[in-house]
Amino acid sequence: MGEIPDSHPRKASLLARAKLTEAASQGLLAESALIAHGRGEAFDYLLGEKTSKSASLAIRETAARLLNAERPVISLNGNTTVLAGEQAVMAAAIIGCPVEVNIYYRTPERMEKLTSTLEEIRNKVSRMTPPTGWNDAHWHDTVNSVEILGADADGRIEGLEGPRAICSSRGIEAADAVLVPLEDGDRCEALVALGKQVLV
Structure with missing residues (x-):
């Protein structure tokens, strides 16, 4: 992955994906791990990518x-x-x-x-x-x-x-x-x- 500028609104998300992809290639994760992460990211996106008060x-x-x-x-x-x-x-x-x-x-x-x-x-x-x-x-x-x-x-x-x-x-x-x-x-x-x- 190329360098991601700090101004990119999804930098943290892209870095997390890169970490998971690397871990999967090393055999730490099941094949479905990236799908599971994607589900969580979609939900986070719907919540506005912020930690709610609750x-x-x-x-x-x-x-x-x-x-x-x-x-x-x-x-x-x-x-x-x-x-x-x-x-x-x-x-x-x-x-x-x-x-x-x-x-x-x-x-x-x-x-x-x-x-x-x-x-x-x-x-x-x-x-x-x-x-x-x-x-x-x-x-x-x-x-x-x-x-x-x-x-x-x-x-x-x-x-x-x-x-x-x-x-x-x-x-x-x-x-x-x-x-x-x-x-x-x-x-x-x-x-x-x-x-x-x-x-x-």
Whole structure:
């Protein structure tokens, strides 16, 4: 992709597409990942590409619920790992919870690539300037303590069929609150039926 001028009204969107295309070529994403992203972009476009007041309130409520949960976990798929992996690891460090890769088109190769990518992201985030109220050493240690789950596949989401039912016994299976940034419904229903708070 050529250089995109800062004045381009869809620069962020084009950069996100480029990241996803590159990740797909490296085998991190399923073939349908770009279609899923396109659906989300279309919806965002209809909303005026701005965070609404109700969405801002929902973000604050979600953060409060994760901080108050006893066993929170942040669930990531391929797209969220590529587009928001840094933010997810930062949030996990602040909350004190693991991140877990949970994907529909699950193969050992994709799981290895996604968990390895998250390990690289965790290392990068640990070297970033810490948020307000954190010193460098504490931030570094806290970020590096964020567990990256999903490859172990020793748990199950009861009431859900297919590959996304496979999860970590120390992550989604044991969680009382699960942040699911991208979701199509059936997994949320199964998690709610198990008595978990599901935050989307």
